[in-house]
Amino acid sequence: MYLKHLFGSYFLLGLAFFAAIFVVPSCQQRSEQNGMDESAFVFETANIKGNEADYSRPAVITGNISNRDVYPNTTEISIVIPFYDRVSDKQTSAIYEDAFAFSFVPYAPRTISMPPFIDHLMVCPGDSIHVELDFADLGKVVYSGKGAENNENLNDFFVRYYLKDWPGFSEWELNSEGEPVSRKYEHADAFVKAIKQKLESHLARLNEFIQNTQPSPELIALCRKEIEADYYSALIQGLLGYKDFQGEDLSAYFQIKDAEPIFSEDCMSGNQFELSANIATWVFSSLNLDREEGLRLANDYPARMHFLEEATGNDMLRQMLITHLYNQLLEANEVERFEKLFASFNENVIYPLLKLSTRDRYVLKKAWQDNPKALSNAILNADKPRDGQTIALKENEGLKLLRSVIVQEEGKVVYITIGATWCPASRQELPFQRSLAADEREKPLRVVNFWLDEGADDLESIALGIENYHLTDAQRAGLDPILHLGRGIPFYILIDKDGVIVDFGEHLRPSIPETKGKIDKYLD
Numbered sequence: 001m002y003l004k005h006l007f008g009s010y011f012l013l014g015l016a017f018f019a020a021i022f023v024v025p026s027c028q029q030r031s032e033q034n035g036m037d038e039s040a041f042v043f044e045t046a047n048i049k050g051n052e053a054d055y056s057r058p059a060v061i062t063g064n065i066s067n068r069d070v071y072p073n074t075t076e077i078s079i080v081i082p083f084y085d086r087v088s089d090k091q092t093s094a095i096y097e098d099a100f101a102f103s104f105v106p107y108a109p110r111t112i113s114m115p116p117f118i119d120h121l122m123v124c125p126g127d128s129i130h131v132e133l134d135f136a137d138l139g140k141v142v143y144s145g146k147g148a149e150n151n152e153n154l155n156d157f158f159v160r161y162y163l164k165d166w167p168g169f170s171e172w173e174l175n176s177e178g179e180p181v182s183r184k185y186e187h188a189d190a191f192v193k194a195i196k197q198k199l200e201s202h203l204a205r206l207n208e209f210i211q212n213t214q215p216s217p218e219l220i221a222l223c224r225k226e227i228e229a230d231y232y233s234a235l236i237q238g239l240l241g242y243k244d245f246q247g248e249d250l251s252a253y254f255q256i257k258d259a260e261p262i263f264s265e266d267c268m269s270g271n272q273f274e275l276s277a278n279i280a281t282w283v284f285s286s287l288n289l290d291r292e293e294g295l296r297l298a299n300d301y302p303a304r305m306h307f308l309e310e311a312t313g314n315d316m317l318r319q320m321l322i323t324h325l326y327n328q329l330l331e332a333n334e335v336e337r338f339e340k341l342f343a344s345f346n347e348n349v350i351y352p353l354l355k356l357s358t359r360d361r362y363v364l365k366k367a368w369q370d371n372p373k374a375l376s377n378a379i380l381n382a383d384k385p386r387d388g389q390t391i392a393l394k395e396n397e398g399l400k401l402l403r404s405v406i407v408q409e410e411g412k413v414v415y416i417t418i419g420a421t422w423c424p425a426s427r428q429e430l431p432f433q434r435s436l437a438a439d440e441r442e443k444p445l446r447v448v449n450f451w452l453d454e455g456a457d458d459l460e461s462i463a464l465g466i467e468n469y470h471l472t473d474a475q476r477a478g479l480d481p482i483l484h485l486g487r488g489i490p491f492y493i494l495i496d497k498d499g500v501i502v503d504f505g506e507h508l509r510p511s512i513p514e515t516k517g518k519i520d521k522y523l524d
Contacts, residue, residue: 049350050265056352057125059147061102067136068098073394074135079104079121080113082270083357084277084327107353109218109267111154111226117141120158122150122222153215157223161209162202166234167194169241188242192253195238199231218267225262225269232259233271236278240285251286260314268353276320283311283321301325301341316351323354330358330365332507338362376501379483380406398478401469405448406499412444413497413522417510418479419490420452426490432510436519437465443523444497452476452489496522 061079068074077100081089093100106112109124117133118141129151132142143151169191185191206223209215215223232254239250256279262272284307289297297303308321326345329338349355368375380403383396406414417433419426437447448467471479483491483504492508492515495501502522508515 047347047350048352048355050352055107055125056105058103058105059123059125059127059129061121061123061127061129061131062145063100063131063133065095065098065100066132066134068095070135077114077117080115081106082110082112082273083361084273084324085331085361089357089360105356107356108265109222110353111222111268111270113270118155120154120226122154122219123147124150124218150216150219153213153219154223156213157206157209157215161205162223162227164230166198166230167191167238168234169238169245188239188246188248188250188253191238191242192235195231195235199227202227202231222267222269225267226271228259228262229269229271229275232262233275233278236275236282240281243285254282256282256312256317260312260317263314263316263320265316265351272320273324276317277324279311279317280308280321280324283307302344305344319349319351319354322348323358327358327361330361331505333365333369333503333505335362335365335369338365372502373498373500376499379501383478396478397472397474398476398480400478401450401471401475402479402493405467405469406495409446410499411497412446413519414446414448414493414495415508415519416448416450416493416495417490418450418452418483418492422453423489425488429490429510433466436510436516439516440519440523441465445519445523450479494518494522 063077074095076092076094078090078092079102081091081104083089091102091104093102106123106125106127109122112121112123113119114121114131117138118131121129123129124147127147128145129143129147130145132144134140141155167185185194203224206227209223210220235254239253242248243250259275259279262275284294284297284304287297287307304325305322308325309318311321312318322345326338326341326349329335329341345358349358380399383394383399402416405416415436417426417429419429421427433447433449437445440447446467447465449469451468451470454470483493488506490509491506492504493501494503494508503518508518510516
């Protein structure tokens with residue numbers, strides 16, 4: 001189950017190809033070297049749409065825990081706030097005397113989560129929500145305060161009316177050779193028919209929920225967006241798979257205008273970010289570019305912006321597509337490129353949730369770029385007590401392996417790939433990884449593979465100069481929550497000569513020329 005989940009985001013080779021092209025931009029010199037004034041990077045807020053007195057109201061979430069002795073080692077609770085990043089915004093509160101508290105600005109009615117206790121929590125500006133958790137019964141959550149009724153009804157909606165069971169391109173079963181096989185539907189026609197039937201079924205269940213519960217108008221709108229956004233995301237991802245498999249033009253099965261009604265300012269479901277990212281992928285994949293053309297477009301941000309702006313007449317969707325494009329730069333840690341292109345973002349994005357959340361993301365990425373050691377230490381020592389903590393934490397087997405690999409040969413740059421032999425995207429990158437290892441053979445570089453399966457020994461592409469480790473279940477489970485592998489592999493980690501994690505993510509593919517440039521920067 002875990003391996004299939006990891007595999008799901010990266011099986012579609014067409015999708016993986018465009019992710020490689022459109023997510024990973026080329027490196028830029030630092031802005032001061034380009035004669036640019038960093039003081040110009042000020043997020044203009046005068047053009048933000050809406051009443052600041054309304055959208056800037058914070059929401060307060062408090063909570064209390066009963067039967068905490070069931071999990072005495074749980075010292076913190078977090079909320080996850082969806083946005084454009086493989087790792088969503090996250091706030092963590094220490095548990096003090098069985099209580100915790102959060103305060104943040106939601107900007108609009110929206111959904112967040114409190115894993116593993118609450119998958120969907122609706123929060124509005126000005127809300128004050130109190131949550132009662134029972135560690136002896138994790139399925140029992142009691143709400144009170146402003147917003148309590150919305151959340152009781154939202155929980156009822158997901159538990160009794162909406163199970164998110166959408167058809168997909170494949171069931172991802174493995175054959176005797178360990179290869180993914182068994183397409184669920186032989187042709188896109190059958191897939192589209194099945195997924196439309198499922199949409200009708202979910203909407204019928206939504207109507208039952210509305211009739212039986214009589215929820216608030218904003219909750220009705222949010223639940224409808226949850227269903228429809230999931231539908232269009234599943235439709236796009238499935239069609240991309242069939243397009244790559246069948247080699248046919250499937251554009252008639254999805255028109256962007258059909259999904260536009262979901263994008264409005266009344267509320268924001270977390271899966272709208274995923275949907276708009278899928279729509280951006282659909283826009284670029286519809287261009288049917290070969291690799292060379294795609295790489296040229298990847299470096300032409302004005303052209304990419306033009307394609308996205310022309311793709312929709314819906315202002316909210318247009319802003320979300322633009323925001324997604326700029327957050328891809330931050331996701332790839334390309335802070336300088338973001339700064340260089342900043343003026344266009346500043347002018348075009350006026351919705352507070354999008355603009356101000358991007359501002360916060362930029363500030364964090366800029367701080368990490370200026371001091372990567374702080375984040376690296378937090379990652380590598382996540383299983384060790386913080387200053388002032390006396391509680392004994394269980395050693396994380398995944399981090400234990402990562403730390404041991406780093407210290408094996410001090411003074412060398414380490415480039416780690418986390419992948420699996422059953423993942424086509426991982427196998428597709430292996431020849432490039434082998435070439436990289438050969439090209440840098442005389443330099444202080446270690447190229448390392450962390451395999452998520454046990455069947456990698458017979459791969460021809462495992463060559464001299466590449467270290468290979470087969471992760472145990474404990475090591476794999478330990479790395480997943482720290483590095484957030486759950487959204488897909490292959491995943492990469494770049495560590496400098498001092499043992500500091502200086503970059504990580506899907507964007508460090510060896511097939512991307514900029515990756516070698518980043519490695520050479522730390523080799524020099």
